[in-house]
Amino acid sequence: MKVLKLIFKNSFRHKLRTFLTILGIGVAVMAFGLLRTVVNAFGSGVRASSADRLVTRDAVTFINPLPLSYFNQIKQVPGVKQVTYMNWFGGTYIDQSHFFARYAVDPNTFFSVYPEYEIGKKAFAEFQSQPNSCIVGSALAQRYNFKAGDVITINGDIYPGTWEFQVAGIYKPEFKSTDAMSMFLNWNYLNEEVKQTFPGRADEVGWYVEQIANGANPGEVSKEIDALFANSPAETKTESERQFQQGFLASAGAIISAMNYVSFVIVGIIMLVLANTMIMSARERTREYAVLKAIGFSGRHLVGMILGESLLVSLLGGIxxxxxxxxxxxxxxxxxxxxxxxxxxxxxxLITAFTAVVFVGIAAAIFPIQRAMNTRIADGIRFVG
Amino acid sequence: MANLIEIKEVSKIYRRDSIETPVLTGINLSVGNGEFLALMGPSGSGKTTLLNLIAGIDKPTGGEIIVGGTDIARLSESALAKWRSSNIGFIFQFYNLIPVLTAYENVELPLLLTKLSKQERKQHVEAALNIVGLAERMNYYPKQLSGGQEQRVAIARAIVTDPLILIADEPTGDLDKNSAEEIMTLMQRLNSEFKKTIVLVTHDAHTASRAKTLRHLEKGDLLPADGQAA
Known part of the structure; x- marks a missing residue:
């Protein structure tokens, strides 16, 4: 206990320096935490993807639409339990800074294929019957204070014009990883409007999502679906929902990689901040360490003291x-x-940040420990810092 | 008086890169139990080096140093650290107290290496501080004490484990005349009343005169008591 007391007292010998070091580590850990959170958010779609769902898109690019007529053909493929389809609606709510995902979905099949979006019977019935209705996620509703009956105005870009959607209900995510920030529009309403304004783009869907039957082989089902449309003007590529999400993520791969690198560069910065403090402290205490060694403290004791001090400062900064x-x-x-x-x-x-500060606490103590251990007692006692 | 310290043909050479600097050559010295020996000599004569060898904080290049029957030159670093903790009490010129610890905590430091209970440590620390006359200032930090008081705390730290030998390197070198007198009086008391063997290094003749025995070192040689080179 006495040695712990000495570690604590030594750590706060230069209060301002220790405070600034803790603050520096704290700010760096905070930046690390934010970056890791953003990187994790990029991967949330992958984590939320279901193992029993396949996604069928245009074989060339995700941007190209597929004919609505594929729906009935895909439904007939052995192993396919249910099929739904959706389009990326895009558009702007208020301005570009108020971004959230907006999809036009088939009101009859979407919530069956995606049971993790929990929606009440009344809201579901209204969504099916009211053409211009929409369903919003609970987090999105909370952020913008959306309630059933509210009208949300979207300025279209992919589908130009001013669109007004009435909130039919709010879905709740079944799992923590389930997205709660999306807006689902009635695909039939969108299609009817497109028929009038852009007839050439009618009856087109962005992608199909298939729920496969228990025991069905996803690889086999994918092959069979793609075989149906081979050599057609719109060939398909069917893959697991996870692969689809990962492919979507790959478009932002460079940014994610950069953020990953920066987050670990921050760990390096924390180490330099702490190492600088520890080296200064150890240098100032060269004579004290020599005296402690002279009166019988062993190398093990000195390692404990220096390491303890380094870990204490790094952990306080980390916390x-x-x-x-x-x-x-x-x-x-x-x-x-x-x-x-x-x-x-x-x-x-949190675990990564905590592990990083522990690692940094240990690493920053290595040089001071080495110095304290290697300095001869006689030289240390004569040392003038 | 039985010899507590036996130094036989001890030499010490410092090596830096390819340069060898002999500091001590063929030193022979015996120090009896209960002796109070002062080593004097000019700067660079090797007196501090000899003191460090006796204290086990440096190792000789040749020869034997037997303290209390143990050839300390043959001990490993860890064994030497353990040996020092129970046999040697150090008194330094600049006191070398830990500034973030109180007088009590500084004196208690060597006892943390023992198996004594907290209560037993308290008894030892209070006894040591009583001997040096600073019991009432046990909760003071070093910066709240005068130089003479700091040195007395350092002496309390040196005697708290009841070591065989007290090693003092210029213990009055940083003190004014009155404080130096007080410290030397205290050391004489430790020698006469508590039978501590003391080896002291000083360049001050007046300080050295308080010891029972005086030996001179010159250019690495120990001069005999009559001042002639051995």
Missing amino acids: LGIFLTYPLVNSFASFSNFLGAELSVQSIT
Whole structure:
């Protein structure tokens, strides 16, 4: 206990320096936490994807639509239990900064294929019967205070014009990883409108989603679906929902990689900040360490003291940073509407941040320990820092 | 008086790169149990080096150093650290107290290496601080004490484990005349009343005169008591 007391007292010998070091580590850990949270949010679609769903899209590019007529053909493929289809609607709500995902979905099949979007019977019935209705996620509703009956105005880009959708209900995510920030429009309504304004784009869907039957082989089912449309003007590529999401993510791959690198560069910065403090402390205490060795303290004791001090400072900085990460992420989420996804600090981010500060605490102590161990007692006692 | 310290043909050469600097050559010295020996000599004569060898914080290049029957030159670093903790009490010129610890905590430091209970440590620390006359200032930090008081705390730290030998390197070198007198009086008391064997290094003749035995070092040689080179 006495040695712990000495570690604590040594750590706060230079209060301002220690405070600034803790603050520096805290800010760096906070930045690390934000970056990891954003990187994790990119991958949320992949994590939320279901193992029993396949996605069929145009073989050349995701942007090319597929004919609506494929729907009945895909339904007949052995192993396919249910099929639904959807389009990316796009558009702008208020302005570009208020981004969230907007999909036109088949009102009859979508919520059966995606049971994790939990919706009440009344809202579902209204969504099916009211052409210009929409369903919004609970997090999205909370953010914009949307209620059933509210009208949401979207300025279209892919589908030009001013679109007004009435909220039929709010869906709740079944799992924590389920997206709660999306808006689902009635595909039939969109299609009817397109028939009048852009007849050439009618009866086109962005992609199909198939729920496969229990025991069906996803690979076999994918092959059979794609074989149906081989050598047609719109060949398809069918893959698991996870692969589809990963492919979608690949378009932002460079940004994600950069954020990954930067987040680990931050760990390096934390290490340099702490190492600098520890090296200064150890140098100032060269004579004290020599005296301790002279009166019988062993190398093990010195290692414990220096390592303990380094870990104490790094952990205090880490804890501060972790606590600051929450308000920073919340603040970032409130003004950025990042990807339309709900940003939340994941436990893996906390574990990684904690592991990083422990690693940094150990690494920053190595040089001071080496110095304290290698300095001869006689030289240390004469040392003038 | 039985010899507590036996130094036989001890030499010490410092090596830096390819340069060898002999500091001590063929030193022979015996120090009896309960002795109070002062080593004097000009700068570079090797007196601190000899003191460090006796204290086990440096190793000789040749020869034997037997303290209390143990050839300390043959001990490993960890064994030497353990040996020092129970046999040697150090008193340094600049006191070398830990500034973030109180006088009590500084004196208690060597006892943390023992198996004594907290209560037993308290008894030892209070006894040591009583001997040096600073029991009432046990909760003071070093910066709240005068130089003489700091040195007395350092002496309390040196005697708290009841070591065989007290090693003092210029213990009055940083003190004013009155404080130096007080410290030397205290050291004489430790020698006469508590039978501590003391080896002291100083360049001050007045300080050295308080010891029972005085030996001179010159250019790495120990001069005999009559001042002639051995």
